[in-house]
Amino acid sequence: MHPSRGVVRRTVRPAVPLLALALALSACGSDGGGGGGSSADGRIEGRITFQTWNLRAGYKDYFESLVKEFEEKYPDVTVKWQDQPAEHYADKLGADAAAGTLPDVVNVSPDLSYPLAKAGVLLNLDKEPVAAKFKGEYTAEAWRGNTLPGLDGAYAFPWYLTTGPLFYNKALFRDAGLDPEKPPRTYDELFGAAAELSRRSGGRTATLAGTPAIEDFGRYGVRLMDEDATRFTYNEPRGVELLTRYKRLHDEGGLDPQALTSTPEQAGRKFLEQKVAMNPGGANDLANFRKNAPSLYRNLGITDAPNNTGKPNMYVMGLAVNRNGKHKAAAIAFAHFVTDRKNQEAFAHRVAVFPSTKGSLDDPYWTKHDGTDEGRVRVASAKSLKGAVNYTPVVMSDEMKTILRNEVAKALQGKKSPKEALDDAVAQSDRLLRRK
Amino acid sequence: MTRTSWAEKAFRYVLLLAVLALTVGPFLWQLSTSFKSTTEDVYTSPPRFLPEHPTAHNYAEVADIVPVWDYALNSLTVAVASVLTNLIGASTAGYALARLRFRGRGAAGLAFVAALLVPAESLVIAQFTMMRDLHLNNTLTAVVLPGAVGALNVLLMRNAFANVPREIEEAAVVDGANTWQRFTRIALPSVRGTLAVVAIFAFMGAWDDFLWPLIVLSDSERYTLTVGLNFLHGTFQQNPRLVAAGTVIAVAPLVVLFACLQRYFFRGAGEGAVKG
Numbered sequence: 001m002h003p004s005r006g007v008v009r010r011t012v013r014p015a016v017p018l019l020a021l022a023l024a025l026s027a028c029g030s031d032g033g034g035g036g037g038s039s040a041d042g043r044i045e046g047r048i049t050f051q052t053w054n055l056r057a058g059y060k061d062y063f064e065s066l067v068k069e070f071e072e073k074y075p076d077v078t079v080k081w082q083d084q085p086a087e088h089y090a091d092k093l094g095a096d097a098a099a100g101t102l103p104d105v106v107n108v109s110p111d112l113s114y115p116l117a118k119a120g121v122l123l124n125l126d127k128e129p130v131a132a133k134f135k136g137e138y139t140a141e142a143w144r145g146n147t148l149p150g151l152d153g154a155y156a157f158p159w160y161l162t163t164g165p166l167f168y169n170k171a172l173f174r175d176a177g178l179d180p181e182k183p184p185r186t187y188d189e190l191f192g193a194a195a196e197l198s199r200r201s202g203g204r205t206a207t208l209a210g211t212p213a214i215e216d217f218g219r220y221g222v223r224l225m226d227e228d229a230t231r232f233t234y235n236e237p238r239g240v241e242l243l244t245r246y247k248r249l250h251d252e253g254g255l256d257p258q259a260l261t262s263t264p265e266q267a268g269r270k271f272l273e274q275k276v277a278m279n280p281g282g283a284n285d286l287a288n289f290r291k292n293a294p295s296l297y298r299n300l301g302i303t304d305a306p307n308n309t310g311k312p313n314m315y316v317m318g319l320a321v322n323r324n325g326k327h328k329a330a331a332i333a334f335a336h337f338v339t340d341r342k343n344q345e346a347f348a349h350r351v352a353v354f355p356s357t358k359g360s361l362d363d364p365y366w367t368k369h370d371g372t373d374e375g376r377v378r379v380a381s382a383k384s385l386k387g388a389v390n391y392t393p394v395v396m397s398d399e400m401k402t403i404l405r406n407e408v409a410k411a412l413q414g415k416k417s418p419k420e421a422l423d424d425a426v427a428q429s430d431r432l433l434r435r436k
Numbered sequence: 437m438t439r440t441s442w443a444e445k446a447f448r449y450v451l452l453l454a455v456l457a458l459t460v461g462p463f464l465w466q467l468s469t470s471f472k473s474t475t476e477d478v479y480t481s482p483p484r485f486l487p488e489h490p491t492a493h494n495y496a497e498v499a500d501i502v503p504v505w506d507y508a509l510n511s512l513t514v515a516v517a518s519v520l521t522n523l524i525g526a527s528t529a530g531y532a533l534a535r536l537r538f539r540g541r542g543a544a545g546l547a548f549v550a551a552l553l554v555p556a557e558s559l560v561i562a563q564f565t566m567m568r569d570l571h572l573n574n575t576l577t578a579v580v581l582p583g584a585v586g587a588l589n590v591l592l593m594r595n596a597f598a599n600v601p602r603e604i605e606e607a608a609v610v611d612g613a614n615t616w617q618r619f620t621r622i623a624l625p626s627v628r629g630t631l632a633v634v635a636i637f638a639f640m641g642a643w644d645d646f647l648w649p650l651i652v653l654s655d656s657e658r659y660t661l662t663v664g665l666n667f668l669h670g671t672f673q674q675n676p677r678l679v680a681a682g683t684v685i686a687v688a689p690l691v692v693l694f695a696c697l698q699r700y701f702f703r704g705a706g707e708g709a710v711k712g
Contacts, residue, residue: 085650086666087650088650091651095561103654292478292676293478
């Protein structure tokens with residue numbers, strides 16, 4: 001249930017204790033208050049490092065030409081681009097933050113920037129006039145997406161956004177006697193179609209391969225946290241209602257048998273194997289389907305993921321600036337350069353992601369479809385991005401996501417009632433939240 | 437004399453085959469995936485083992501995306517260095533623990549056992565800050581150092597030396613051999629099997645390590661193969677064929693090494709246990 005699992009998947013599981021430890025260490029080591037490093041409004045010069053997260057395979061040329069262009073514009077600056085592999089990214093960031101070797105410009109998502117910002121190693125862009133003056137160039141949603149609760153500001157320039165539709169398998173719909181051209185549009189229709197699918201296939205075809213995650217609660221209209229992000233509230237009646245519906249789905253055989261333990265990636269694989277009828281995904285998944293499951297691709301149906309709030313989910317990526325960097329002026333200039341309208345649009349033309357700069361999505365590339373499947377998904381997703389929110393609370397660590405997943409599993413297995421399970425998950429998560 | 441019945445024999449073979457399928461199956465699956473072409477489904481149910489249109493194209497593409505040979509060379513450097521340091525360090529330390537008499541010998545032995553209990557992950561940050569203070573971060577030396585002398589290897593060597601009959605060494609003492617001569621001429625040749633085990637363990641440990649090299653290295657040119665191959669798992673492109681091809685490339689040297697040393701390996705695995 002994660003659109004664009006390509007991006008989300010990499011929030012690394014065992015990283016949390018390590019990252020916390022690293023940041024505790026770094027807190028001891030820092031000089032205490034006052035931004036270290038150079039001044040942000042100085043001359044744009046020096047040697048800076050720029051770190052992306054797993055974008056080297058496929059987009060090496062793009063980043064190399066980006067760096068070259070910037071260096072031509074500012075001959076006094078040398079940019080060193082490095083890319084980190086998908087796994088253990090949070091560990092790597094934590095270790096670098098602790099040792100004071102964090103790159104000048106770092107690719108982060110809000111949940112990754114939160115612990116770093118809290119430890120005081122990232123620049124608060126709202127408080128730094130040189131950076132804050134660019135705020136108007138980005139969409140309000142994207143800037144808000146990078147604003148961290150309780151830390152009074154945005155800590156990363158908005159970069160690419162990802163969102164995605166719900167994919168379904170027309171062949172499985174047809175086999176179950178459902179109209180393949182009429183996919184479910186609301187939660188009622190979704191759960192209705194699921195019941196039908198498992199009944200007609202004699203329990204052989206499941207509808208979904210994953211249990212509900214925090215984004216699903218958000219889309220269902222559950223209030224996830226209180227105003228100042230100090231307490232979780234997803235155990236409210238609406239949340240219990242969603243979990244109860246999933247429980248019924250599970251009992252009817254509408255959830256894949258391995259759903260309780262599946263990661264989003266494994267859930268995606270079930271869809272590729274054509275064992276489950278529906279799976280949420282990102283616009284970039286189309287290429288994956290075509291390449292790895294050509295026969296699924298021929299039967300692929302695409303529809304909007306249902307939501308009760310009128311606001312679809314999106315994931316936000318950003319570029320943060322190291323607060324203790326030696327050449328902050330150059331780092332800010334470069335982070336802005338990579339995320340400016342021209343370069344974001346160029347990147348989004350290469351990858352199926354969406355730019356976060358104001359006005360970009362009004363471009364015909366994102367408003368008129370060219371008849372291809374990619375075009376259709378692109379236009380539909382771009383349209384849905386207006387008013388989209390990043391439902392995942394940034395303070396929700398991987399540990400807390402795991403707690404939710406485990407409690408949801410207990411409820412689905414019938415070991416606890418949905419209400420008990422969510423109450424317990426909230427209680428445990430709140431305890432972790434207070435400990436920080 | 438007992439004779440195994442026909443049924444029992446069959447049962448044993450079925451069991452062996454089942455275990456074989458369980459252990460080798462996943463690897464064969466990767467091998468077959470790595471040869472599948474882009475026009476066929478990777479995920480089919482039931483899975484298809486033989487590629488319909490076998491192609492070596494995936495291997496070429498892996499080399500295209502990541503500088504495999506550079507990474508392999510880095511890995512090899514690290515692994516060979518680690519084998520050497522472990523062989524030297526573990527055998528000298530093991531010999532000292534097994535044969536030499538000195539104050540605190542028991543405590544030293546205990547320290548090695550205790551070191552086994554500490555999970556490596558909990559030390560990563562401290563090690564990293566230490567490497568930075570030594571100005572060694574981002575070097576291959578830093579990758580080798582923490583694993584240069586493995587506690588487990590020291591204990592393996594200690595047990596192997598302890599199991600060499602003391603009388604042989606006493607005879608050497610009578611002949612006038614000093615400690616160093618006893619170590620190199622008598623003790624070492626009698627534990628060749630365990631040395632092979634230590635070599636394989638050290639090689640595998642260095643070759644397969646992921647977290648530590650990832651954290652201590654920042655330049656992607658210096659990455660080892662396991663870290664570098666992770667780039668194949670791109671954010672916006674999932675191609676299991678490439679990942680499979682990368683896995684095969686990463687595992688191949690281990691298979692070769694094991695094939696070369698397996699004669700000693702099995703002798704070594706039994707060495708500490710049976711004699712004594």
